[in-house]
Structure formats: structure tokens, C-alpha cells
Amino acid sequence: MADNNDDVVALWQAQGSDGFRISTEEIQRRIETMNRKLRRRTIDGYLICAVLTVFFIGWMFVETNALQAVGSILTIIGAGYLAWQIRQNRFRAVLTGDVPLLQHLRGELARQRDFHWSALFWRRIILFAPGPLIFLAGFAQAHPEIGGMIRFETISFIVIAVAAIPLNLWMARRYQRQIDDLTQLQEEQ
Amino acid sequence: MSQDALYNEAAGVFGAALERLAGSYEADRDKRLDLLQDIHLAIWRSFEGFAGHCSLRTWVYRVAHNVAASHVVRHRRASARPLVSLDDVDDLPAGGDSEAALDHQQSLGRLREFIQQLNPLERQVILLYLEGTDAAGIAEITGISPGNVATKIHRIKKILAGRFGKGEPHGR
Numbered sequence: 001m002a003d004n005n006d007d008v009v010a011l012w013q014a015q016g017s018d019g020f021r022i023s024t025e026e027i028q029r030r031i032e033t034m035n036r037k038l039r040r041r042t043i044d045g046y047l048i049c050a051v052l053t054v055f056f057i058g059w060m061f062v063e064t065n066a067l068q069a070v071g072s073i074l075t076i077i078g079a080g081y082l083a084w085q086i087r088q089n090r091f092r093a094v095l096t097g098d099v100p101l102l103q104h105l106r107g108e109l110a111r112q113r114d115f116h117w118s119a120l121f122w123r124r125i126i127l128f129a130p131g132p133l134i135f136l137a138g139f140a141q142a143h144p145e146i147g148g149m150i151r152f153e154t155i156s157f158i159v160i161a162v163a164a165i166p167l168n169l170w171m172a173r174r175y176q177r178q179i180d181d182l183t184q185l186q187e188e189q
Numbered sequence: 190m191s192q193d194a195l196y197n198e199a200a201g202v203f204g205a206a207l208e209r210l211a212g213s214y215e216a217d218r219d220k221r222l223d224l225l226q227d228i229h230l231a232i233w234r235s236f237e238g239f240a241g242h243c244s245l246r247t248w249v250y251r252v253a254h255n256v257a258a259s260h261v262v263r264h265r266r267a268s269a270r271p272l273v274s275l276d277d278v279d280d281l282p283a284g285g286d287s288e289a290a291l292d293h294q295q296s297l298g299r300l301r302e303f304i305q306q307l308n309p310l311e312r313q314v315i316l317l318y319l320e321g322t323d324a325a326g327i328a329e330i331t332g333i334s335p336g337n338v339a340t341k342i343h344r345i346k347k348i349l350a351g352r353f354g355k356g357e358p359h360g361r
Contacts, residue, residue, distance in 0.1 A: 005346050008353045011296060012319040015212070017205040020225055024193040027233045030226065094234045095255050097248030100332025101313055104255040108262045182310070185333060 045086040052079040071135025078127040117172030195236040
């Protein structure tokens with residue numbers, strides 16, 4: 001077995017190398033490009049929030065009833081929360097060699113799990129779902145002639161929001177199972 | 190030693206191993222190069238905080254493997270094939286041809302394919318084993334106890350001998 005494995009190890013290590021190297025100047029340039037992309041993405045996120053805010057504030061001046069006003073305010077609060085989350089996540093953490101793989105992997109999996117099922121998830125649902133729904137209800141009240149279309153939009157929105165709950169729970173459980181496997185491995189130590 | 194000097198030394202000593210690492214994660218050339226570039230950038234950035242508490246090898250491998258593990262976790266949703274543990278490997282089809290009859294490239298392709306089926310932690314253990322890292326080194330890099338590493342290496346050796354050993358049957 002040992003000889004055969006030595007062959008496999010030798011085969012693995014004998015793989016041709018493309019001699020991939022990056023000069024330190026090139027690294028600086030690529031990091032700058034990466035930072036620029038991150039900044040661009042952050043700005044795009046802020047722009048979306050700004051457009052939503054301007055639209056719903058504008059709407060309150062153009063045409064509004066009580067339901068539309070409440071829906072608009074809730075959606076603006078949701079956009080504000082989204083902007084705050086974008087601000088919180090605008091930097092990419094620098095990895096260090098102080099963290100062993102097991103610990104790093106647990107952190108990554110926990111982050112993914114929390115994205116799908118944690119207070120953050122419910123905050124997203126609570127802040128984003130009621131606003132547009134109440135707004136649509138107010139819109140239907142103001143425009144009964146297109147009530148059918150608004151009902152369809154409302155039902156579609158509710159179906160998507162409700163479907164997101166079991167789907168995210170399923171994803172979170174998948175990540176939790178992997179975390180449990182790692183925990184078990186640590187406990188065996 | 191400066192950040193640049195540390196990076197240059199690391200890229201010189203471990204460059205080929207990092208290429209092999211990226212190759213075991215991504216079959217597609219462009220994606221492989223992207224991952225390799227991410228690994229190099231992460232290593233360069235990490236040296237800002239390198240205080241010499243561990244060897245250069247441990248540091249570089251930890252950063253590189255952590256980047257690769259994040260890559261797997263983030264891109265896993267796009268792939269339908271489930272990742273398995275070493276204990277489940279025997280249940281996977283091993284391929285029908287005699288390995289002895291295949292040339293090096295085919296054997297390497299099969300070996301990469303086999304590694305890509307493993308979950309991130311066991312993938313790292315087998316990669317470090319193939320890079321010639323001893324059990325203590327693997328334990329230090331991965332954070333798994335030496336006892337657990339020894340068990341996994343024993344299992345890896347058995348699987349490799351069964352699947353890739355000359356003249357031996359594949360799989361079970």
C-alpha cells in the first residue's frame with residue numbers, strides 16, 4: 001500500500017506548474033481594482049435605496065391615501081435598513097494564517113446559516129414584506145379599475161415571501177448539519 | 190522581513206503547491222486562475238499581520254486552504270452534486286478501467302475528480318497529505334487533532350491504494 005501511495009503522491013507532486021506569479025506591483029493594482037469594485041457595488045446598493053426612497057416620498061406628494069402612506073413609510077424604513085446593512089458589509093475581512101481551517105470553516109458556515117435563518121432574516125422579512133403589501137392594498141383602494149392586476153401582484157408577492165421561509169430554513173439546516181459535523185469532529189479531539 | 194519579501198519567498202517556495210491546490214478545486218482554467226489569484230492576493234494581504242508565531246509553510250497553507258474552503262462554501266449552491274466524507278467514498282463509482290493502463294494525465298484527472306467530491310475539510314487533509322505534509326503539520330494547519338488526522342490519513346491511504354494503486358482493484 002505504501003509503495004502505491006508513494007506513486008500517487010509522486011504523481012500529484014510531479015504536475016506541471018504554469019509558474020503562476022504576481023509581482024507585488026500587480027498585486028497592489030489588483031487589490032485597488034478589487035476595492036474599486038467593492039466601492040462600486042456599495043454605491044450601486046446605496047443608489048437603489050435612494051431611488052426607492054425618492055420614489056416613495058414622491059408618491060406621497062403625487063397621490064396618496066392612508067394605506068399608501070403607511071406602505072410608503074414602511075418601504076422607506078426598509079430601504080434605510082438595507083442601506084445600513086450595505087454600510088456594515090462594505091469591507092472585506094483580511095484572512096490571516098492565525099486561524100486554522102476548522103475554525104475558519106465553522107465561521108463561514110455559521111455566516112451562511114445566519115444569512116438564511118437568524119434575526120437578520122426575520123428583520124429582512126419584517127422590514128420588506130409589509131411595506132409593499134400595504135402600499136399595494138392602498139393602490140387597489142385608489143384604483144379599483146385595475147384591482148384584478150393588483151390582486152395578482154399581491155398574491156405573487158405573498159407567495160414569494162411565504163416560500164422564502166421554508167426555503168431559507170432548509171438552507172440553514174443544511175449548513176447547520178455541516179457545522180454539527182465539524183463540532184463532532186472537535187469534540188472527538 | 191517586509192510584506193513583499195515574505196510574499197516573494199512564499200510564492201517561490203509554495204507557488205507550485207498553490208497551483209495544484211487551485212487545480213483540485215476548479216477544473217475550468219479561467220475559474221482556476223481566478224481562485225489562484227485570490228489565494229495569492231490573500232496571502233500577500235495576510236503577511237501584514239504575520240508575526241512569526243508559526244512557520245511560513247503553516248501560515249501560507251492556512252491562508253490558502255481557508256480561501257479555498259470559502260470558495261467551496263460560497264459556490265456550493267451552484268453545484269448539484271453533494272460533497273461526501275471519506276467514509277462515504279466507497280459508495281461512489283470508481284470507474285471501470287484499469288488505472289495501470291491509463292497515462293499520467295488521465296490518472297491525475299481521476300485523482301482530481303476524486304478529491305473534488307470530498308467535503309472541504311477532508312479535501313484539505315488529502316491535499317496536504319499529497320503535498321507531503323506530516324500528520325502534525327496537517328493538524329496544525331487544519332485545527333484537527335493529530336489523532337483524528339492519523340485516522341483520516343490511514344483511511345486516505347487505504348482509499349488511494351484501492352483506487353489508484355497499480356494492479357489493485359478499484360473502489361471496494
